[in-house]
Amino acid sequence: MSDRLRVGVVGLGYWGPNLARNFAQLPDSELVWCCDSDDERQARFAAQFPDTRMTGRFDDLIEDETLDAVVVATPVPTHHALARRALLAGKHVFVEKPLAWTVAEARELEALAAERSRIVMVGHLLRFHPAVVKLRELIESGELGDVLYVYGNRQNLGVIREDENALWSLGVHDISVVLYLLGGRPVEVSARGECYLRPGVEDVVFGYLKLASGQVGHLHLSWLDPHKMRKMTVVGSKRMAVFDDMEADRKVTVYDKGPVLTAPGKISTHTGDITSPAVSREEPLRIECQAFLDAVRSGDPGHPANAAEGVAVVEVLEAMQRSLEQGGAPVTLEGVRA
């Protein structure tokens, strides 16, 4: 391995160029290849990445023995096949979210990474957002008391998808954040949704996750809503905290509010200060890309957003999808690893 990790990005659509830009800019990596099956996409980015070789053949990346890592930023149904081929060729792999289309595919990638001692990281971007990390610090420090429940709002008007429903399109990030904040996996989930615009594609989904600890997560996912909301609220027994990604400066707010036992059987409420802790302004995507490079260098399979985390999120997505199809019936997750 040379000083700088040699990285190739496959997929130069909407999101891939953001990953390519970061791997081209970070001092620990060198963007050696960009691959897209569309010639026009290659031509568009050739000028932006003049030191990078452009190709339409994924095999060029696989066959390059000097390439350390492959970044997969193609549509979800292609994740498993491309990541699998990269792992079999001995490359470390960063896969955009979700890790794969099915739990079986995600587990196969996890097993392959372990077998080949390669890093597989999934692009659970919000898990690297300094505000989400701050929420986790607040939880771990005990400042919020016992965390009772967490809920996410991801609503807007559009983008209206034809192929994926609101759960798969919008829910991945929120599920990864709920699991990260609560530090466990749900034993039971349910989801209800409605298809207002296209038959069979839910525009609005309400999801519910319950952990063995009794803690609960709730998600409101919609592209048919007047509000643009990107919010995660943590309700603790002592205090409550909110991450609002639509706020420019005050990303995290802590509310010193909560229930107070005034006499046996008598519960009142307390309202104190509202504060906003400092949160780094560093680009979450840059932090995420650096975390991947660090994981490759350290070889630590316990790195953030590892394959096991990717599998956990796909397990929740698949179980919630089953619940959606059964009109919101609770679905138990088998053999959940605490």
Ligand SMILES: NC(=O)c1ccc[n+]([C@@H]2O[C@H](COP(=O)([O-])OP(=O)(O)OC[C@H]3O[C@@H](n4cnc5c(N)ncnc54)[C@H](O)[C@@H]3O)[C@@H](O)[C@H]2O)c1
């Ligand atoms: N982290 C985030 O916030 C975020 C945001 C948007 C998208 N994403 C993820 O990024 C991935 C890509 O999404 P997108 O919106 O950029 O998709 P997109 O459709 O805009 O782009 C996909 C690109 O991949 C290329 N492609 C497809 N199959 C290929 C193959 N086999 N070989 C080479 N090139 C191939 C296509 O030509 C296209 O240019 C998805 O996994 C998506 O979930 C993540």
